Amino acid sequence: MAEKRDAERTRARLLDVAISEFAQHGYDGARVTRVVRAANVTARMLYHYFGDKEGLYVAVLDSVYAQIRDMSRPLIEALDALIARGVAEGAFLREHVDPLQxxxxxxxxxxxxxxxxxxxxxxxxxxxxxxxxxxxxxAHTVAMVLRYVGAEPSDPLKR
Known part of the structure; x- marks a missing residue:
């Protein structure tokens, strides 16, 4: 079991270092040698986990997108709750508004x-x-959003 945890930690460390490497240097400027040096592992370990530089890059993108989704989830949930409350209170006439859309x-x-x-x-x-x-x-954006959800805004364009 300890071996599995070490393998997971090694892979995670490589991924963390690679995220910084690709962010700083882009795909073409990123160097696998810098990643393995900074992660304190062998190149063989990197190739074992990710196959090649492109595989590492795909894993970096997957990881970063997952982080963005996780950070965005509370916002979408709050928007969903706001829409539901607006509909329940009669402030929003349009039902079934997709919060992500x-x-x-x-x-x-x-x-x-x-x-x-x-x-x-x-x-x-x-x-x-x-x-x-x-x-x-x-003001234009607020008015459009309010009209989309079925609210009648006090005309913010005339403020």
Whole structure:
């Protein structure tokens, strides 16, 4: 049993070091030699657990995505509870709102203009970084989300 725990610890240590290595250097810049040195194991151990650099990278991605899912789960659960409460209290008229779909929509409405700030500003001749524009975008997003769940917002666009 101790051997199994040691194997699990060794694999976990390799994975932790590899996460940092790929994050700092990207796939092409990451070096297996640095990973094994920092994890204090042999290259043979790395290849035993992960096969090759690509296998290690896939394991890193799987691990990081699992961490992100775990961190996001409480948010989705809270959103689900908020939706249920809104429906139960009659504040939201739309039933069966998928909290994950709603979350993804909120993120899209909140982040797209930031991720494409310079391009959208140039294309539309507007300063999307201006405080007034950001506030108008926030109000627009809130109004759209409230209307989606079936709430009638006091018109936040006229604040």
């Amino acid at each position: 709603l979350y993804v929509s909120i993120v899209a409405m909140s982040a797209h203009h930031i991720n494409n700030l310079h391009t959208l500003s140039a294309v539309f001749g507007a300063d999307l970084a201006a405080a007034e524009w950001i506030e108008a975008r926030r």
